[in-house]
Amino acid sequence: GESVGLHLPTLSVQEGDNSIINCAYSNSASDYFIWYKQESGKGPQFIIDIRSNMDKRQGQRVTVLLNKTVKHLSLQIAATQPGDSAVYFCAENLYNQGGKLIFGQGTELSVKP
Amino acid sequence: ETGVTQTPRHLVMGMTNKKSLKCEQHLGHNAMYWYKQSAKKPLELMFVYNFKEQTENNSVPSRFSPECPNSSHLFLHLHTLQPEDSALYLCASSQELRSGGRYNEQFFGPGTRLTVL
Numbered sequence: 001g002e003s004v005g006l007h008l009p010t011l012s013v014q015e016g017d018n019s020i021i022n023c024a025y026s027n028s029a030s031d032y033f034i035w036y037k038q039e040s041g042k043g044p045q046f047i048i049d050i051r052s053n054m055d056k057r058q059g060q061r062v063t064v065l066l067n068k069t070v071k072h073l074s075l076q077i078a079a080t081q082p083g084d085s086a087v088y089f090c091a092e093n094l095y096n097q098g099g100k101l102i103f104g105q106g107t108e109l110s111v112k113p
Numbered sequence: 114e115t116g117v118t119q120t121p122r123h124l125v126m127g128m129t130n131k132k133s134l135k136c137e138q139h140l141g142h143n144a145m146y147w148y149k150q151s152a153k154k155p156l157e158l159m160f161v162y163n164f165k166e167q168t169e170n171n172s173v174p175s176r177f178s179p180e181c182p183n184s185s186h187l188f189l190h191l192h193t194l195q196p197e198d199s200a201l202y203l204c205a206s207s208q209e210l211r212s213g214g215r216y217n218e219q220f221f222g223p224g225t226r227l228t229v230l
């Protein structure tokens with residue numbers, strides 16, 4: 001069925017290291033992907049997005065990579081900081097379902113000082 | 114601040130109570146959403162409104178009743194809930210419902226933490 005999932009529910013990294021959070025999706029009709037960050041007690045916040053006609057997109061300290069061949073999405077965070085500790089969700093937009101987003105389970109990132 | 118506010122932030126209610134959750138967006142968006150977020154589960158889409166018209170009811174029990182009086186406000190009316198309905202209820206908005214691109218970026222409120230006793 002259609003689903004968006006994450007390979008690991010938790011990820012622990014040392015402060016200053018790079019973090020990589022992965023996401024697998026199953027629908028080849030998805031045309032738009034978003035990464036959200038959710039801190040404790042808050043709603044999800046947009047981090048970065050990518051359209052299906054791109055392989056890579058960079059933001060401030062974050063990079064999203066899209067591999068359509070294997071339906072894989074990743075979020076890379078450079079020089080991870082304690083403030084990056086949160087749950088990270090990927091979401092896909094199915095082209096044939098208008099604006100509806102399908103969210104993955106989430107990966108909890110913990111940054112050790 | 115995302116431009117989406119939700120009240121109350123916390124709510125405790127009994128199974129026989131009736132309460133309402135409120136969401137307001139100040140972004141000029143035309144699509145609004147209700148999600149349920151339970152521990153260890155993905156976000157579950159409940160309802161979608163586009164230009165005040167409900168476009169999706171994702172098999173939500175009738176004890177949850179949405180209302181969208183205008184594009185800026187969204188309510189979720191609750192009655193005779195069950196303990197398993199305890200969760201974080203998130204409201205979101207986007208420019209509008211259409212295929213592809215940044216139109217579909219959803220902005221979330223902080224959520225209402227609901228506990229049903």
